[in-house]
Amino acid sequence: MKLDDEYPTPSNVWRLRTDAWEYLGYAAKQLHGITDPTQAENGLISEVRRQLRVLEAVETYWAVPGSAYVAALRARIEENDHAAALALVEAVTRGFARFDPEPEDHAADQDSPARVLEPARPGAPDPRPRFEVLVIDDMSETLREDVVAEMLRQRRNTDAFAYDVNVVPSLEDALIAVLLNPTIQACILRPGFSVPTRHRPSDDLRKYLxxxxxxxxxVFPPRERILRLADLLKELRPELDLYLVADVSIEELAGSSSRRFNRLFRRAESMELHLSLLRGVAERFKTPFFDAVQHHSRKPAAVFHALPISRGGSVVNSRWIKDMGEFYGLNLLHAETSATSGGLDSLLDPRSSIKGAQELAARAFGARRTYFVTNGTSTANKIVHQSIVAPGDVVIADRNCHKSHHYALMLAGAQVAYVDAYPLDEYSFYGAVPLKTLKGMLLDYRRAGRLDEVKMVTLTNCTFDGIVYDVQRVMEECLAIKPDLVFLWDEAWFAFAGFHPIYRRRTAMAAAGALEANFKDPEYIARAKAQREALFDPETGQPVDDQAWLSTRLLPDPETARLRVYATQSTHKTLTSLRQGSMIHVFDQDFSHLNEVTFREAYMTHTSTSPNYQILASLDIGRRQAELEGYELVQRQAYLAQSVARMVARHPLLKKYFRVLNTHDLIPEEFRTTRRPMPLQDGIAAMDEAWRTDEFVVDPSRLTLHIGRTGVDGDTFKHKYLMDLHGIQVNKTSRNTVLFMTNIGTSRSSVAYLIDVLVKLAERFERERADLSPLALEARTEKIAALIGTPPPLPDFSRFADRFRSDGQTIDGDIRAAYFTTYKTGSCGYLMPHQLADRVLAGDEVVSAGFVTPYPPGFPILVPGQVVTKEILSYMEALDTREIHGFDPNLGYRIINELPVRTAGA
Structure with a gap:
């Protein structure tokens, strides 16, 4: 095996580390049963030594068990003391089994330098949450032991949390440690650290570093080197608490380091440091609203408000619905209330626990403000649109976005300018909207003299199918054309992304933060100024031709550009929350004087006066989990998805019927500078390169499985083969694909089950094929050809009817006017598909009266006021789906009545 395979990297360390310990436990048992050492199987011993090399590479970056423990284990194995080796391994694997790897105390083993794992109380593991502290300083072994011993001496059994301490000597070791070891929650920097690691990282990790x-x-001076390391640690894992321990020039460091370090200490202040470590984690552990709900549920109370289920009153004494209490439990019933006093707070006017929970969420997600929503991201989208968009404002929107945006824009009275994502006709779904399309649209409005009317751009990041924008670049280039543009990024499926260093860069909040920093950078300011001088005619002050703007990577003017960025996230979809738990994140520099009042009114409009407190509490607890273990869980979900992709590609029977679509399938070459089909499979450095440079990337935690060669369409495959036969649930299919998504709750056993099911289905298709008659085989072949072949092209947005448009130069239309036209008696009628086709083919302009949304793909094919075209009808005819919202199978399509109008050239 190559060193790169043996050396854990951030994406695979959790698996290699666990598997290595588990294998050594198995091997030690086998070796323990061999009385004659010469009888030990050579292959077994060889594998034991290989697994020890894996652990020696990684345990350097863990405090427990740690590298000394592995050294002691190796010594026992080399001495053929397999009983002692087994005892050492089992102490670790017991911890893995209960998902609490390290109990509380460490005592010196008289026979080895390794520390033995012992429980805090006889017979019971320490129940307290446990974390690790990383000390970064190049010190002698003796000093290292003294430093660790002094820190551990401060711990008390009454502490809310327990921690262990590890020391690494260099800047590179520190970065490797926080990448590999997700249990690190705090870093202590001491000025004596060196820069290069003394170990040899894998080629992948070396390239990333x-x-x-x-x-x-x-060669940086010590002060700059300290600050640079702090910046790097925060870039990788911004949730970490950083502390600086130094004796020299501590006062001078204080001013410049306030953003980076939680606190600065002199070396002798070990107790204060200990208390700060606990307090830092406690700040992230806090869940103000969840705590308030728990406190309320335990208080005695008499209920005289309008909620019979409160305290279980209408359930526990019932003769007929006691099973509700037995199923859901009394805690849920005791936590239900209509009260907003006693710390429970009001969602519509938060002042205490909800306010505190939202502030903690804003910190966690990098927002300036965060608002909780208890009716899903559909409601969150409506709140943001209504708060910003006034009737007549132009909104550039992805036609492929979630239906809630279309309805919100209709309610707000926006003039909607739809832009089309690039189509993936072969798979019957869309990608994302190219940047050149967005820039071209803004330039069209500038040329028409209407740029001032453009208020907002609304895009989905990432798309349901996992296409991710370069969010920073999109905002950067659009702001160069329209400096006060507002952005709404629908991140319904991307809430988890803020907790991984590579994913995070492509989130709305991180991109807004990066742009804010750029706008203050003198070098960036100078480059932007030089570019603008080239893009404007010095004599007239007018922009040069649009082609120059389209072909240039634009930089906004930091003096005029305003960052007004909103992100809506379905916390319940990709993080821990009860269903319909969502958040609105705000990074709006002008919020307080341009949007705060209207946002509050929009929030009041769409938020229930009786919000579900359990959903709110779950949002609070989900934020805690994301901050404390999100990094670990997100890298695990991505790796698990890639393990499925690898198996499908390698298994001889699976690859006969299935194929996981890769970057080359889902993103046209013009939007990529890198060439790797699945970057994460080539390592973290490859993923980092693609996510830094490509216009679009694919979320590696999503797998689009092409099933055309099975001869079964996506909808049938989902219901008949996955759900009915095997209980596997998926959200989305297309004509010939099924989307599988891993999440932070996905386990290795779930992945193994999925692979097993796919193998069983492939075997079933093999048997069925063998049993087919020649005629049936011919029919199956034709079905496969239809699923593999390209269907009618996905239709672009046609156009709005002229009476709903502002002018002939720009494409926006008034959805609300079209929608409410249908409220007038006699204004609407219905046409069956064949009647509609006849009218359209005859050249009549037929205008849709409503939204028509097939599932899949799940976005409106028609919106109110849109002209129906033969391309749309061809697509609808080819759709193989059972669910079409806005189409009545008995009446047909609803259209706006009018005299037939012959189109030009008909």
Whole structure:
């Protein structure tokens, strides 16, 4: 095996580490049963040594068990003391089994330098949450032991949390440690650290570090080197608490380091440091509203308000619905209330626990403000649109976005300018909207003299199918054309992304933060100024031709550009929350004076006066989990998805019927500078390169499985083969694909089950094929050809009827006017598909009266006021779906009545 395979990287360390310990436990048992050491199987011993090399590479970056423990284990194995080796391994694997790897105390083993794992109380593991602290300093082994011992001496059994301490000598080791070891929650920097690691990282990790670290950092003065390491640690894992321990020039460091470090200490202040470590984690552990709900449920109370289920009153004494209490439990019933006093707070006017929970969420997600929503991201989208968009404002929107945006824009009275995502006709779904399309649309409005009317751009990041925008670049280039543009990023399926260093860069809040920093950078300001001088005619002050703007990577003017960025996230979809738990994140520099009042009114409009407190509490607890273990869980979900992709590609029977679509399938070459089909499979450095440079990337935690060669369409495959036969649930299918998504709750056993099911289905298709008669085989072949072949092209947005448009130069239309036209008696009629086709083919302009949304793909094919075209009808005819919202199978399509109008050239 190559060193790169043996050396854990951030994407695979959790699996390699666990598997190595588990294998050594198995091997130690086998070796323990062999009385004659010469009889030990050579292959077994060889594998034991290989697994020890894996652990020696990784345990350097863990406090427990740690590298000394692995050294002691190796010594026992080399001495053929397999009973002692087994005892050492089992102490670790018991911890893995209960998902609490390290109990509380460490005592020196008289026979080895390793620390033995012992429970805090006889017979019971320590129930307290446990974390690790990383100390970064190049010190002697003796000093290292003294430093660790002094820190551990401060711990008390009454502490809310327990921690262990590990020391690494260098900047590179520190970065590797926080990448590999997700249990690290705090880092202590001491000025004596060196720069290069003394270990040899894998080629993948080496390349990633080289892209991350300034080449000249080794010759930086100590102060700059400390600050640079702090910045790098925060870039990788912003949730970490950072502390600086130094004796020299601590006062001078204080001013410049306030953003980076939680606190600065002198070396002798070990107790204060200990208390700060606990307090830092406690700040992230806090769940103000969840705590308030728990406190309320335990208080004695008499209920005289309008909620019979409160305290279980209408359930526990019932003769007929006691099973509700037995199923859901008394805690749920005791937590139900209509009260907003006693710390429970009001969602519509938060002042205490909800306010605190939302502030903690804003910190966690990098927002300036965060608002909880208890009716899903559909409601969150409506709130944002209504708060910003006034009747007549132009909104550039992805026609492929979730239906809630279309309805919100209709309610707000926006003039909607739809832009089309690039189509993936072969798979019957869309990708994302190219940046050149967005820039071209803004330039069209500038040329028409209407740029001032454009208020907002609304896009979906990432799409249901996993296409991710370069969010920072989109906002950067659009703001160069329209500096006060507002952005709404629908991140319903991307809430988890803020907790991984590579994913995070492509989130709305992180991109807004990066742009804010750029706008203050003198070098960036100078480059932007030089570019604008080239893009404007010096004599007239007018922009040069549009082609120059389209072909240039634009930089906004930091003096005029305003960052007004909103993100809506379905916390319940990709993080821990009860169903319909969502958040609105705000990074709006002008919020307080341009949007705060209207946002509050929009929030009041769409938020229930009786919000579900359990949903709110779950949002609070979900934020805690994301901050404390989100990094670990997100990298795990991505790796698990990729393990499925690898198996499908390698298994001889699976690859006969299935294929996981890769970057080359889902993103046209013109939008990629890198060439790897699945970057994460080539390592974290490859993923980092693609996510830094490509216009679009694919979320590696989503797998689009092409099933055309099975001869079964996506909808049938989902219901008949996955759900009915095997209980596997998926959200989305297309004509010939099924989308599988891993999440932070996905386990290795779930992945193994999925692979097993796919193998069984492939075997079933093999048997069925063998049993087919020649005529049936011919029919099956034709079905496969239809599913593999390209259907009618996905239709672009046609156009709005002229009476709903502002002018002939721009494409926006008034959805609300079209929608409410249908409220007039006699204004609407219905046409069956064949009647509609006849009218359209005859050249009549037929206008849709409502939204028509087939599932899949799940976005409106028609909106109110849109002209029906033969391309749309061809697509609808080819759709193989059982669910079409806005189409009545008995009456047909609803259209706006009018005299037939012959189109030009008919």
């Amino acid at each position: 080289d892209a991350l670290i300034d080449p000249g950092v080794a």
